[in-house]
Amino acid sequence: MDAEVAAHADAGGPNRRLRLRVADWPGFAPGQFAMLSAGARGSAQRDDPLLPRPMAVYREHAVPGGSEVEILYKVHGRGTALLADARPGDRVRLLGPLGRPFPDPPAGGRAILVGGGTGIASLYELAARAQGEVLVLLGARSADDLMGRDDFAALGVSLDVASEDGSAGRRGLVTDLLAEALEEGGAPSVYACGPTPMMRAAAELASRASAATWVSLENPMACGFGVCLGCAAPLAGGGFGLVCRDGPVFDAAAIDWENLA
Amino acid sequence: MDAEVAAHADAGGPNRRLRLRVADWPGFAPGQFAMLSAGARGSAQRDDPLLPRPMAVYREHAVPGGSEVEILYKVHGRGTALLADARPGDRVRLLGPLGRPFPDPPAGGRAILVGGGTGIASLYELAARAQGEVLVLLGARSADDLMGRDDFAALGVSLDVASEDGSAGRRGLVTDLLAEALEEGGAPSVYACGPTPMMRAAAELASRASAATWVSLENPMACGFGVCLGCAAPLAGGGFGLVCRDGPVFDAAAIDWENLA
Amino acid sequence: MSASAPINTAVDLGGIALRNPVLTASGTFGYGTEFGPFLDLRRIGGFVAKSLTLEPRHGNLPARIVETPAGMLNAIGLENVGVDAFVREKLPALPDGVPVVASVFGSEPASYAEVCKRLTGVPRVAGLEINASCPHVKSGGIEFGQDPTLLADLVRATRSATNLPLLIKLSPNVTSIAEMARVCEDQGADGISLINTLQALEVDLATRRPALRNVLGGLSGPAIRPVALRMVWQASRAVAIPICGIGGIATAEDALKFLLCGASAVQVGTANYTNPMAAAEVADGIVAWCAANGVARVADLVGTLEVPE
Amino acid sequence: MSASAPINTAVDLGGIALRNPVLTASGTFGYGTEFGPFLDLRRIGGFVAKSLTLEPRHGNLPARIVETPAGMLNAIGLENVGVDAFVREKLPALPDGVPVVASVFGSEPASYAEVCKRLTGVPRVAGLEINASCPHVKSGGIEFGQDPTLLADLVRATRSATNLPLLIKLSPNVTSIAEMARVCEDQGADGISLINTLQALEVDLATRRPALRNVLGGLSGPAIRPVALRMVWQASRAVAIPICGIGGIATAEDALKFLLCGASAVQVGTANYTNPMAAAEVADGIVAWCAANGVARVADLVGTLEVPE
Numbered sequence A, B: 001m002d003a004e005v006a007a008h009a010d011a012g013g014p015n016r017r018l019r020l021r022v023a024d025w026p027g028f029a030p031g032q033f034a035m036l037s038a039g040a041r042g043s044a045q046r047d048d049p050l051l052p053r054p055m056a057v058y059r060e061h062a063v064p065g066g067s068e069v070e071i072l073y074k075v076h077g078r079g080t081a082l083l084a085d086a087r088p089g090d091r092v093r094l095l096g097p098l099g100r101p102f103p104d105p106p107a108g109g110r111a112i113l114v115g116g117g118t119g120i121a122s123l124y125e126l127a128a129r130a131q132g133e134v135l136v137l138l139g140a141r142s143a144d145d146l147m148g149r150d151d152f153a154a155l156g157v158s159l160d161v162a163s164e165d166g167s168a169g170r171r172g173l174v175t176d177l178l179a180e181a182l183e184e185g186g187a188p189s190v191y192a193c194g195p196t197p198m199m200r201a202a203a204e205l206a207s208r209a210s211a212a213t214w215v216s217l218e219n220p221m222a223c224g225f226g227v228c229l230g231c232a233a234p235l236a237g238g239g240f241g242l243v244c245r246d247g248p249v250f251d252a253a254a255i256d257w258e259n260l261a
Numbered sequence C, D: 001m002s003a004s005a006p007i008n009t010a011v012d013l014g015g016i017a018l019r020n021p022v023l024t025a026s027g028t029f030g031y032g033t034e035f036g037p038f039l040d041l042r043r044i045g046g047f048v049a050k051s052l053t054l055e056p057r058h059g060n061l062p063a064r065i066v067e068t069p070a071g072m073l074n075a076i077g078l079e080n081v082g083v084d085a086f087v088r089e090k091l092p093a094l095p096d097g098v099p100v101v102a103s104v105f106g107s108e109p110a111s112y113a114e115v116c117k118r119l120t121g122v123p124r125v126a127g128l129e130i131n132a133s134c135p136h137v138k139s140g141g142i143e144f145g146q147d148p149t150l151l152a153d154l155v156r157a158t159r160s161a162t163n164l165p166l167l168i169k170l171s172p173n174v175t176s177i178a179e180m181a182r183v184c185e186d187q188g189a190d191g192i193s194l195i196n197t198l199q200a201l202e203v204d205l206a207t208r209r210p211a212l213r214n215v216l217g218g219l220s221g222p223a224i225r226p227v228a229l230r231m232v233w234q235a236s237r238a239v240a241i242p243i244c245g246i247g248g249i250a251t252a253e254d255a256l257k258f259l260l261c262g263a264s265a266v267q268v269g270t271a272n273y274t275n276p277m278a279a280a281e282v283a284d285g286i287v288a289w290c291a292a293n294g295v296a297r298v299a300d301l302v303g304t305l306e307v308p309e
């Protein structure tokens, strides 16, 4: 569960790209995540910050003697600020891969991937592995904030960008792009990850277009493997699903959006 | 109060030599100390470990645009283990210099400096600045543990060493060396810093030889500047002295050794 | 120390025989199956399941957790599958060879007692732990563990409902933990578990709202350890029945401090989240410490804190 | 925001007019002169002096302090110069322009009252804070702040001894802080300070003894902040008199959370040790936050925590 920092680099604005060398990495499926310690582990125990942080597995790379796991993350609060201090050779604690991945996009069909904020990181590998036609829609506050654009572009998939201040792509919300894409018809599958209001709006648009929609929720987590019950998301049918164990990927129709924090 | 790590190196066994670049360093007198944050400050606040650690100022060096303060310390518990992770360019919090220094050794007289464990660090500058005849006695568990030997040797003062396992100098306690040195007569001044039992034994030996004795106490501290009352040392006349403000250097006869933790 | 005799780590917790003194705390280890990939349960002394009520409970709306300095708050709202589903589905799925303590919860002494009855005689259930931190409905929300009279009623009702070893898990949100411990002993409890979480609140400054939907939550983790140690020490001087120490335990050193203060066994809680192997590492670390310090029997350490004059 | 009107930071704490809501906590700021080299006292709202008794007190033998996760324990033992030396020597040495709150301590209501009398009418003393965390001698060591009857006696005795603004500093080691707050209000206190330290214990595993010579100590620092926030919120809903929030405050964000929970002012304690400029930085940070968030008057924030349904 200890991993060594192999590389750590700026990825534009507040974003960082972290590569971790993991000894027995079993591979992962798109949408799975890992729990990462909030900052590198020093030579002695530190009890604060206490909890690990959930982070999507961005990509994996085979290297001699193991794997390197790549994480694309945004410096947001304390834990990620401390993580950003980690230098090659430092060690972090990593638990993963965890959670249920996205279902594979239907082979012949059209998949629309909608990412906002840090949610973009959950979608890269889905885009990379998808067999059919893929449209990726990315949203951010500004060009500076936007994650992963060049990586997606390099995949050769169709790519459209929106930003709230217009500094990247279209001025507006990524859901504006989705609305237009859905008008093109063809009952695609929609895969969304980002801030709750964005996912909720995406789910509503897609449902009106009768498109199957999968969302990857970003609830706060303590354990990441189903024992604290802290990450519970209210379900439309009553009761809760655990984002870490039953998700993070859910059928958008199964979520009780009204009560999701 | 922020200081930048200029250099950080091994100093034998568990010991480390830290050089900190401090902007407005006012200079210090032998025996004074500083409060150092337990580990480098990261990009975000960490509430654990909470308290700074008291460390003697070992030496100071004038550098263009300021001073470098040198600390010689032993990796002991959590705080010093985390401090040992600090790399050049990292920042630590430093408050100092603090406390009352050793009185100057009488110009023509003979001074015996007795250091044990981490207490050795408090004595270096005293030896360096002393005008009269100086004998330095250093004690440690083993050669590995021993701090600063080469630095003292380079001063050209008389130097004698004892270690509990005999791996450095004489096998035995540094107070054995002191007993012999006191037999040579001449009513010297004695300056001691180290574990409480060692200082207590040194004070008893010196008092029997009618030598004036100064000790530098190593009580746990929270603030370092006289407001928490946490570092109080019981005085022979009743009441307490604050190690951080009234000390760390005390006349050995003023201490109630029985009740000193 | 390889040539010396192995350390005897067995302890007795009010009639529950444990191979070592390290259990996992209720609500922090699920139903015991979730740790499968990370931890061999046979390395720990026992495991306390998530608190069970008569009927299944859904729990609170999110947010249910938030991080605090060296700790966390939770307000899960006692989500659980209910006692019957636990007996039917969860227990059989547990790997053999680890004693299971079932945690019991209710809104009235009668519902607590009924859950105890349904767990009594069930194979694999080695003992019961009564979670007394539930707000008593008829007394306007005060917890059973916060009022000596309510607590006495609760212990009496559960005691007469079962012949299993009966531990009472106390709330730390009281003026005198010694008084509460004596109530448990007087009413026939076999042991005491403490502490549950400290009642606390965190604010989300950006929204100017409580960080938890439930407003109040329970503080756990290393932050509370010194309070837990104090309460274990005070309770152990007040009663003769054994105590299970809980609160911020993450390392063998932490656990050993509880033993010295009078705990016969300990539970690892929040540390399971930050390190799923924590409880096993604590158990192994106790053995290593005993070997290094010439202690042949872990039970000999219990209550040996040396107090000046 | 440079063009906009300056933020109004003045608050009233039970009759003590403060230029800003940030004071320093008793026992963590000495007699106010020690910070001379580090901090201009005119940047903070006020300062609470180390608790004073009738006679000077030496305090406890070492060790008096020990670090804990995100906190520390202390058992100083109320070392102080005594009320008369405070008035004669310490007060005159204080720089002008900072309101001084004197903290009062005793073993009986009568000795508390006598200290209050000697401080009343003394120039520079803007108000009194009664430290109710003292064990009551005649009641076998229970603290005044832990028993409603003892507390009522204490508040009554000190109230009749002074016409200065009277704050009662409560112990958090109680089942119901709301009940204790109501006692203070009923007996005529002008305000409530909370919390004092949580009673706790730390063990030195190497010696198998308590880390503090006094065995028990008081837990302070960030670790206790969520407990303090909870108690301030509960007390503020129970009484109408103002509350001064204390517990683990190190940043402006921390202080603002207390204001939202109902505190009219706050005190910075342990954070003074780790950063002698902490209190001034908290005060400045509150202004910056208000400017960034369009808050014109700090007092408008008090008690505005928005609680769901």
Ligand SMILES: Cc1cc2nc3c(=O)[nH]c(=O)nc-3n(C[C@H](O)[C@H](O)[C@H](O)COP(=O)(O)OP(=O)(O)OC[C@H]3O[C@@H](n4cnc5c(N)ncnc54)[C@H](O)[C@@H]3O)c2cc1C
Pocket (backbone or CB within 6 Å): A033, A038, A051, A052, A053, A054, A055, A056, A057, A072, A073, A074, A075, A076, A077, A078, A079, A080, A081, A118, A119, A121, A122, A217, A218, A219, A220, A221, A248, C066, C067
């Ligand atoms: C399944 C999943 C996958 C994620 N993948 C990524 C990713 O690939 N890249 C990335 O940059 N971010 C990702 N996030 C969000 C990331 O976890 C948060 O940005 C991060 O926890 C913030 O920590 P902090 O200490 O910087 O913030 P703080 O606000 O200081 O954190 C305080 C607490 O709140 C929690 N928290 C704060 N923001 C979030 C959030 N948005 N989601 C969940 N918990 C939060 C933290 O985990 C921590 O417990 C993911 C979240 C989830 C649930």
Ligand SMILES: Cc1cc2nc3c(=O)[nH]c(=O)nc-3n(C[C@H](O)[C@H](O)[C@H](O)COP(=O)(O)OP(=O)(O)OC[C@H]3O[C@@H](n4cnc5c(N)ncnc54)[C@H](O)[C@@H]3O)c2cc1C
Pocket (backbone or CB within 6 Å): B033, B038, B051, B052, B053, B054, B055, B056, B057, B072, B073, B074, B075, B076, B077, B078, B079, B080, B081, B118, B119, B121, B122, B217, B218, B219, B220, B221, B248, D066, D067
């Ligand atoms: C005036 C003074 C000068 C000192 N100068 C030096 C020096 O130059 N070089 C050096 O290596 N050490 C020095 N020490 C000792 C040094 O402060 C401790 O070794 C250090 O605090 C240990 O911290 P830790 O986190 O590694 O240990 P931990 O045991 O993890 O610390 C826990 C707590 O105990 C306190 N503590 C532990 N050991 C000591 C100790 N021996 N003295 C005081 N507090 C202690 C810590 O400050 C901390 O608050 C000095 C102490 C004092 C009082």
Ligand SMILES: Cc1cc2nc3c(=O)[nH]c(=O)nc-3n(C[C@H](O)[C@H](O)[C@H](O)COP(=O)(O)O)c2cc1C
Pocket (backbone or CB within 6 Å): A228, A229, A230, C025, C026, C027, C028, C050, C051, C074, C076, C078, C103, C131, C169, C195, C196, C197, C219, C220, C221, C222, C224, C246, C247, C248, C249, C267, C268, C269, C270, C271
């Ligand atoms: C998320 C969470 C859920 C908990 N659920 C329960 C529970 O269902 N029943 C119970 O008795 N205690 C419950 N607890 C309390 C723990 O069992 C334990 O008493 C407390 O967390 C202190 O120990 P720790 O600091 O090691 O976590 C829960 C604690 C946490 C953090």
Ligand SMILES: Cc1cc2nc3c(=O)[nH]c(=O)nc-3n(C[C@H](O)[C@H](O)[C@H](O)COP(=O)(O)O)c2cc1C
Pocket (backbone or CB within 6 Å): B228, B229, B230, D025, D026, D027, D028, D050, D051, D074, D076, D078, D103, D131, D169, D195, D196, D197, D219, D220, D221, D222, D224, D246, D247, D248, D249, D267, D268, D269, D270, D271
């Ligand atoms: C070393 C120390 C000494 C203290 N002395 C006193 C005191 O004399 N009187 C008092 O009312 N509170 C005293 N306190 C309690 C503080 O004023 C404050 O209530 C408590 O520490 C919580 O705040 P904090 O977490 O910001 O420190 C003391 C606290 C510490 C750490």
Ligand code: FES
Pocket (backbone or CB within 6 Å): A220, A221, A222, A223, A224, A225, A226, A227, A228, A229, A230, A231, A232, A242, A243, A244, A245
């Ligand atoms: S994060 Fe603990 S159950 Fe999901």
Ligand code: FES
Pocket (backbone or CB within 6 Å): B220, B221, B222, B223, B224, B225, B226, B227, B228, B229, B230, B231, B232, B242, B243, B244, B245
């Ligand atoms: S360390 Fe605080 S008074 Fe000396």
